[in-house]
Amino acid sequence: MSTGESGLLGDCLFEIPPRPDDLLVLDRNFGNFHMAHRMTCEGRPFCIRMSTGISNFAKAVMADSRMDFITEWVPSRSERETAKTSETIRVRVTKAVLDSGETELLVSSLQDMESFKTEDLVELYGMRWGVEEGIKNLKPKIKVEQFGRRKPQRIYQEFYAHILAMNMVALAGIAATEQIEKKSRSRKKKRKLTYKYNWKNAFLQLRKRIVELFSRESVEKILETLVNKIAQKLVAVKKGRKFSRKGLGKSARTNQYYK
Incomplete structure (x- = not known):
């Protein structure tokens, strides 16, 4: 109960060896340099959605007029401390404008832009919805x-x-x-x-x-x-229906003993 989502994913990655046919699709909770750097070093293909206004990297790529490009992710001071490295990583940045007007920011290791189009990455991230x-x-x-x-x-x-x-x-x-x-x-x-x-x-x-x-x-x-x-x-x-995450309330405590 004391372990968060990032810690649980770290445990899973430690137990499961990298396989070239696997691809990790992760939400905004994992959109950080530490996770992207670890998966890059371990040879794990990934696609992560990032919050657009939290990290300096996200702000910089959002300010770029390009919608789909490959760039170097230079870690900030705090990111270097968390990842315990000053190495840069090469990632692909893909931006997609949703029906709601919000821009979806995806960072991935899929750098073959001929084989993986922008719409492919948007569709790929959408496959998370079943989970x-x-x-x-x-x-x-x-x-x-x-x-x-x-x-x-x-x-x-x-x-x-x-x-x-x-x-x-x-x-x-x-x-x-x-x-x-x-x-x-x-x-x-x-x-x-x-x-x-x-x-x-x-x-x-x-x-x-x-x-x-x-x-x-x-x-x-x-x-x-x-x-x-x-x-x-x-x-x-209803296709394209969206739900706001606001006002969902706090989750109930684990042990209710009501059954």
């Missing part, structure tokens, strides 16, 4: 951090039970999606928006029936009911 959605399901919706037990073994049991539940929701969701798409095609009047199943509802429906799934013989009937219930409650998929 963000998974974390949102685990933390605010399932409340995986709020354990109902004290002993480590019981906490592990709760955690893996949540992971099992997420996988089961995903499988039931695949079946429900097929049903939703089939109904959509059969409608005489085509819908203006695309719809998908409501994940929170799917989790609640599974939670009601998960014991029955492991204790009764009529599993097929229970699964059929589960999929039908999931397919009944839909949410619209």
Whole structure:
């Protein structure tokens, strides 16, 4: 609990050897010289989004009129102290203007500008969104951090039970999606928006029936009911919809003992 995201990533990098086919996609929390320098030295391809107004490097490249270029990252005094080196690193800087008007600043090791276009890097960073959605399901919706037990073994049991539940929701969701798409095609009047199943509802429906799934013989009937219930409650998929990070509130403490 005392280890932050950067420390956890450092532990992971220490345990996993560099592989040329891997590529790390990291958000703004990791947009610093120390991380970029370490991955460059270890031969780990990376793409990091940086905050545009924090470091001197970010301010300098944002002031540059070029939108996609290769440059030297010269560490500042504080960056040299953190990284324990005064070496410069060669990185690619890519800027993309989002629909909201905000400029997205990406720093990467992908210096082959013919093979990796600007739009490729923007699409690459966008692939992180699936991870963000998974974390949102685990933390605010399932409340995986709020354990109902004290002993480590019981906490592990709760955690893996949540992971099992997420996988089961995903499988039931695949079946429900097929049903939703089939109904959509059969409608005489085509819908203006695309719809998908409501994940929170799917989790609640599974939670009601998960014991029955492991204790009764009529599993097929229970699964059929589960999929039908999931397919009944839909949410619209609105492309380009953005959410503000402001006003999200503080996270709850870890041990609630409410379950």
